[in-house]
Amino acid sequence: MATSVQLESNSMQSPTSVDGQPPRFVYVQTFGCQMNVNDTDRIHQVLAPYNYTPTTDPAQANLILLNTCSVRDRAEHKMMSRLGRLAPLKEFNDDLILGVAGCVAQQEGEKLLAKVPYLDLVFGPDHVAKLPVLLDRVRGSEGRVSETKFFKRKDYAFLEAEPRDDVKVSEFVTIMKGCDKVCAFCIVPFTRGREVSKSPEMIIREVKKLVAGGAREITLLGQNVNSYGKDISAKGDRVPTFAQLLRDVDAIEGVERLRFTTSHPMDCIDDLIACFGDVPSLCEFFHLPVQSGSNEILEAMRRFYTRASYLARVENLRRQCPDIALSTDIIVGFPGETEAQFQDTLSLLAEVRYDSIFAFKYSERPGTRAAKMGDTVPEPEKKRRLAEVLELQAGITRAKMEAYVGQELEILVEGPSKKSSAGGEGRFQIMGRTRSNLIVNVPVPLGEFWSNRWIGRLAKVRVLEAKSNSLFGEFV
Numbered sequence: 094m095a096t097s098v099q100l101e102s103n104s105m106q107s108p109t110s111v112d113g114q115p116p117r118f119v120y121v122q123t124f125g126c127q128m129n130v131n132d133t134d135r136i137h138q139v140l141a142p143y144n145y146t147p148t149t150d151p152a153q154a155n156l157i158l159l160n161t162c163s164v165r166d167r168a169e170h171k172m173m174s175r176l177g178r179l180a181p182l183k184e185f186n187d188d189l190i191l192g193v194a195g196c197v198a199q200q201e202g203e204k205l206l207a208k209v210p211y212l213d214l215v216f217g218p219d220h221v222a223k224l225p226v227l228l229d230r231v232r233g234s235e236g237r238v239s240e241t242k243f244f245k246r247k248d249y250a251f252l253e254a255e256p257r258d259d260v261k262v263s264e265f266v267t268i269m270k271g272c273d274k275v276c277a278f279c280i281v282p283f284t285r286g287r288e289v290s291k292s293p294e295m296i297i298r299e300v301k302k303l304v305a306g307g308a309r310e311i312t313l314l315g316q317n318v319n320s321y322g323k324d325i326s327a328k329g330d331r332v333p334t335f336a337q338l339l340r341d342v343d344a345i346e347g348v349e350r351l352r353f354t355t356s357h358p359m360d361c362i363d364d365l366i367a368c369f370g371d372v373p374s375l376c377e378f379f380h381l382p383v384q385s386g387s388n389e390i391l392e393a394m395r396r397f398y399t400r401a402s403y404l405a406r407v408e409n410l411r412r413q414c415p416d417i418a419l420s421t422d423i424i425v426g427f428p429g430e431t432e433a434q435f436q437d438t439l440s441l442l443a444e445v446r447y448d449s450i451f452a453f454k455y456s457e458r459p460g461t462r463a464a465k466m467g468d469t470v471p472e473p474e475k476k477r478r479l480a481e482v483l484e485l486q487a488g489i490t491r492a493k494m495e496a497y498v499g500q501e502l503e504i505l506v507e508g509p510s511k512k513s514s515a516g517g518e519g520r521f522q523i524m525g526r527t528r529s530n531l532i533v534n535v536p537v538p539l540g541e542f543w544s545n546r547w548i549g550r551l552a553k554v555r556v557l558e559a560k561s562n563s564l565f566g567e568f569v
Contacts, residue, residue, distance in 0.1 A: 120154035124163020161197035196284035260306030269315040276464040304347035319360040336364040369414035382422035385442030387434035418529035426475035428466035494559035532563040
């Protein structure tokens with residue numbers, strides 16, 4: 094998925110010029126969330142002036158970077174396995190630099206260099222803009238480099254994105270980085286730092302550039318977008334609330350659809366909820382992570398809301414926007430979670446009836462408060478609880494999806510379906526999304542498939558069939 098590009102600029106020396114040299118090739122493999130996808134775009138952007146061309150073939154690359162996620166333990170294991178498979182390439186290319194970026198890099202730092210002797214570079218998200226300098230240091234006298242120190246909030250500055258030729262129909266705009274909530278289970282404040290908000294003027298200019306380039310849908314991106322601007326307001330500077338920012342982006346000509354992710358229930362306040370009733374481009378979809386249905390577990394997680402207050406927000410959202418689609422995050426097996434507390438989570442799922450969820454077994458993250466509590470729920474019990482959550486939600490999602498059969502929905506066509514293949518009458522499939530974030534695959538004649546005539550269009554489709562995670566239909 095392509096995203097818009099934001100570069101963070103902080104004091105840095107100029108890297109060695111490579112003008113006149115043959116192009117180098119960079120291979121980046123991205124793990125984890127949309128923030129990491131966004132960081133990969135930033136890596137390509139910052140390397141472009143230094144003759145680095147993206148490649149999909151690691152054997153061709155002069156620079157290989159794994160842009161990592163540490164929210165779940167499994168992602169770290171996948172990263173280490175991938176490093177092992179890439180290591181032999183260094184035997185055939187003396188010029189190859191192998192590096193790790195992202196959240197695992199921030200978390201492990203120099204320990205990762207000690208653990209992986211063939212690794213050359215480790216750097217955290219704050220240092221993407223310094224990557225050319227870091228590469229100079231690796232190729233120079235230092236040899237192996239680790240750079241993970243966070244910049245202070247006052248020293249952290251966003252550089253405005255440059256115009257691009259490859260703007261997509263749906264684009265992401267980062268509006269802030271980091272998180273101040275410090276939930277007991279979450280490693281984000283330790284890998285992404287504290288909240289820093291981009292100026293509203295820069296956000297507006299960036300959205301206008303993307304719309305001018307062909308974007309029809311904008312998603313505002315951050316670890317906790319609905320706390321946007323609080324760090325700026327704390328210094329006494331005037332800044333719009335997140336709700337006002339939504340209205341300002343909605344007012345930009347050409348913005349057909351507007352989304353945001355991700356949110357914290359604590360900051361889901363009335364003026365934000367009201368936006369779902371009076372901001373025309375704001376889509377009827379809200380990802381609102383609850384994590385648990387038990388008040389005791391929510392308190393242990395340091396979520397600072399109760400089951401009742403969360404449900405009150407859901408009720409207000411549905412009152413303001415009856416058709417709103419809701420998704421959430423669930424963690425099972427948090428330290429100390431009893432069977433009764435787990436049942437509270439199941440009952441919450443049954444009561445809210447989310448359209449979709451992301452559910453995980455608790456895994457200990459180093460440095461978090463929960464890591465000091467001990468991993469008290471046995472692994473088999475975690476697996477059982479996760480299976481129950483997924484089974485319950487699968488039934489809810491299936492019923493919701495099947496209810497769309499026969500309905501006419503509006504989709505924004507994004508491009509070829511991921512599962513596109515030749516079918517009856519030589520037809521291929523393209524895909525689009527409804528305002529409620531449902532994927533709809535639609536067959537088109539082969540000639541229209543290759544012509545891209547549908548890309549970026551708002552179109553009516555009639556739903557013919559409900560799949561497990563998508564719909565299948567035809568253009569009306």
